[in-house]
Amino acid sequence: MISPTRPSRLRVLIIAYDFSPILGSEAALGWNVSTRLARKHDVTVVCATTNQLGTADHREAYAQHVAQNGPIPGLQVVFVDPPHDARKCADLNRRFFSVSDGVGFWPLFYRGLRAWHREARAAIQRMGIDRFDLVHHLTPLAFWGVSCAYDLGIPFFWGPVSGVDEPILSFSRWLGWKNLIREMLRAAVNSAQTKVMRRIRCAAGVASHIWVVTDQDERLFRSWASHRVSRMVEQSGPDGVQGRIREIRSPETLRLCWSGNHTNRKALPLLLEAIAALKTDVCKVELSVLGEGPETLQWRTLANRLCLANVKWHGRLGRPDALRVMDESHVLVHTSLREGTPGVILEALSLGMPVICHDACGMATAINESCGIKVPMVHPHRSVAGFAQALARLIDRPAEVASLSAGALVRAGELSWDAKADEIAAMYETAMGRSEARKGSLAPVLAD
Numbered sequence: 080m081i082s083p084t085r086p087s088r089l090r091v092l093i094i095a096y097d098f099s100p101i102l103g104s105e106a107a108l109g110w111n112v113s114t115r116l117a118r119k120h121d122v123t124v125v126c127a128t129t130n131q132l133g134t135a136d137h138r139e140a141y142a143q144h145v146a147q148n149g150p151i152p153g154l155q156v157v158f159v160d161p162p163h164d165a166r167k168c169a170d171l172n173r174r175f176f177s178v179s180d181g182v183g184f185w186p187l188f189y190r191g192l193r194a195w196h197r198e199a200r201a202a203i204q205r206m207g208i209d210r211f212d213l214v215h216h217l218t219p220l221a222f223w224g225v226s227c228a229y230d231l232g233i234p235f236f237w238g239p240v241s242g243v244d245e246p247i248l249s250f251s252r253w254l255g256w257k258n259l260i261r262e263m264l265r266a267a268v269n270s271a272q273t274k275v276m277r278r279i280r281c282a283a284g285v286a287s288h289i290w291v292v293t294d295q296d297e298r299l300f301r302s303w304a305s306h307r308v309s310r311m312v313e314q315s316g317p318d319g320v321q322g323r324i325r326e327i328r329s330p331e332t333l334r335l336c337w338s339g340n341h342t343n344r345k346a347l348p349l350l351l352e353a354i355a356a357l358k359t360d361v362c363k364v365e366l367s368v369l370g371e372g373p374e375t376l377q378w379r380t381l382a383n384r385l386c387l388a389n390v391k392w393h394g395r396l397g398r399p400d401a402l403r404v405m406d407e408s409h410v411l412v413h414t415s416l417r418e419g420t421p422g423v424i425l426e427a428l429s430l431g432m433p434v435i436c437h438d439a440c441g442m443a444t445a446i447n448e449s450c451g452i453k454v455p456m457v458h459p460h461r462s463v464a465g466f467a468q469a470l471a472r473l474i475d476r477p478a479e480v481a482s483l484s485a486g487a488l489v490r491a492g493e494l495s496w497d498a499k500a501d502e503i504a505a506m507y508e509t510a511m512g513r514s515e516a517r518k519g520s521l522a523p524v525l526a527d
Contacts, residue, residue, distance in 0.1 A: 088153075089120045089507055092211040092233075094199065094226045095218045096192070098126035098156070099137045100144040103422065105218045106130070106137070108239070108313055112217060115500035117153035120507070123211070125199050128158045131169055131191050157206070159199045165191035192219065196226045208232060213287070213507060220313055220419070222279055222296070229282040234510060236503075237282060238290030239313040241419060241441070243299045249458045250346070250416050287510040290503075292420065292441050312445045314420045315496045320402075322431030322491065325409045325484040327477035332389075333470065334365045336408035336432070338401065338423045339415065341372030346414045348381055349459065353466035355385040363474050366390045366412075367404050406430055409480055410473065412466065413442060416456065420445050428491040433483035435469045437462065445494060449486030 093116070095109030113124045128138045138158045145151075161169070168191035172184055213234040216226050221242035229235040283289060283303035290311035291297045300308045327333060339345040347368065354364055366387075368378075371394050382390045393404055405411065411427035413436040420441025424434055428450060436442040438453035446453055452472070454465030473480055492498065 089212045089511065090210060091116060091120045091122045091507065092203065092214040092228075093122060093124045094214065094216045094228050095124050095126045096195065096224070097130055097137070097218050098124055099135065099140045101140045102135060104314075105220055106135070108220065109218045111315065111496040112500055112503065114151055114154060115496055116504055117151055119153075119500075119504045121153055121155075123155045123157060123206075125157045125159060125203060127195055128160050131161070131165065131188060131195070157202060159195065159202050161191065162194050162198050164194040165198075167191075168194070189223065192224055200227055203228075203231065213511065215503075215507075216282075220292075222299075223276065225279060225282045227278070229278075229285050234287045235282070235285055236288050236507065236510070237286045238288075239292050239311045240289060240300070241292035241296050241313065243293065243295040244417070244440075247416055247456070250456075288506050292444055293439075294443060310444050311499065311502070312420045312425075312441060312494050314422055314425055314441075315494055315499065316422075316425035316429035316491050318496070320426070320429040322429055322488050323484075324431055324481055324488070325433070326481045327409060327473075329477070331477075332363050332365050333410065333474055333477075333480075334367070334408040335410050335412050335470075336367045336369065336405050336427075337412050337414070338369035338405070339413070339421075340370055341374040341378060343374060344415060344417045345374075346416050346462075347374075347378050349414045349462045350412050350466055351378070351382050351385055351387060351390070352463045353470060354387060354389075356463060356467040357470060357474075360471060360474055361387070362389065364389060364470060367408060368392050369394075369396060369401050369404060371395045402426070402430070405432065408432065409484075410435060412436070414462070414466070415440075415442075418442060425491070425494060428487045428494065431484045431488045431491075433473075433480060433487055435466060445490075447490065450483055450490040451487070452483075 093113050095113060097106040098109035098113065099106035100110050109124070109126065113122055116122050126137060129136050141156060168187040172187045175184070208231050211233055213236060214228045214231055215236040216228050220240060222240050223242065225237065280303055283300055286304055286307060289300050289304055289308045291300050291308055292311065292313050297308060297310060337347060337350060341347070350366070354361060354366065357364065366389060368390060379392060396404065405427060409432070411424065411432045411434045413421060413424055413434060415421065415437070418440045424436065424442060424445055427434055434446050434451035436446055436451065436453060437456040439456040443453060452469040454462055454469060456462060
């Protein structure tokens with residue numbers, strides 16, 4: 080006999096290690112998706128009281144949000160304290176390793192995370208698995224950070240998930256030797272993890288659905304989960320930003336904006352050389368550079384050597400001033416070699432700015448032909464030529480800027496937090512419907 084129809088509001092358990100209303104990155108992913116899903120379903124979030132390095136208090140941030148705005152209907156939050164082993168790993172990481180990337184020494188971070196996952200699983204078992212219809216591992220984003228929630232005996236959803244990075248050794252002279260060593264180690268560790276960590280393959284094998292960020296992620300997970308995989312950008316642009324259509328009126332110059340930390344992997348020289356390659360058209364382009372860092376002096380020296388008088392260096396600005404500079408530009412150019420999905424790209428789309436970027440990492444998923452131009456990332460010479468061709472194309476066809484700008488506003492809506500939550504909720508309902516149908520089809524056989 081087929082099971083009775085489920086209530087319209089599913090009982091959803093979300094594992095979101097980082098979950099905060101005031102932070103960005105993975106904490107923003109955990110917060111924005113969970114709170115929006117609570118509009119459609121009854122959501123219980125299991126999260127850590129702090130980030131793993133102990134530098135941000137998630138519980139206090141949530142308490143302040145509730146005090147100011149009231150409880151969120153449909154949402155229950157269960158905070159799990161990091162156990163002793165996790166706190167010890169965090170202390171060692173802070174003392175002896177650089178934690179500027181939020182991870183520090185990877186083995187310590189991973190060991191602390193695994194210890195917290197065990198505590199979280201115990202908390203879930205105390206609540207009772209039968210309280211939930213499904214479980215969704217939301218954060219950490221990295222594939223190696225998956226929890227043991229996949230074997231709780233209820234439908235398991237995973238993602239967005241990422242972290243399957245391929246080495247970019249052809250850009251070694253741009254990366255610098257430290258980043259080159261990091262690239263090689265990252266590739267070796269990732270490859271080893273996909274082969275020896277049984278938990279990752281098991282989680283992928285039983286998942287009702289998996290959302291992945293990049294093309295590399297999709298290739299790996301389709302080898303395990305076949306058709307139960309789709310793409311999703313893990314971040315979104317800011318709420319409430321009012322964009323506009325960009326237009327170039329002759330003889331107006333093409334105003335470009337570049338924004339980021341001035342480090343090797345951001346690769347601004349690719350754009351500087353591309354502008355210089357425009358030759359007679361170089362005067363038809365203006366570039367505003369936001370940010371600063373260890374490479375600033377070297378990059379400014381390169382711009383002078385290339386005789387680029389049309390580059391304005393703004394330095395590190397506060398967010399309102401940075402958005403003003405972006406809003407005064409026509410196009411964002413993003414030359415980075417290694418990213419997740421950069422927030423600046425999503426901010427640009429929200430402003431109605433077309434984007435020129437590498438066809439790689441999270442940028443490749445966020446940007447499509449309706450809102451930007453993607454350059455193959457295979458070799459520095461190809462990148463310089465590709466960025467130069469993209470600039471020449473917009474100089475020669477200024478009307479295309481307006482067309483891509485309109486596409487950027489549409490794409491920003493498609494990548495919004497609301498759109499992500501709607502897609503996830505729809506997949507829950509579809510997958511749960513399939514699950515009920517399978518149970519129903521087996522009922523007569525089981526009755527015999």
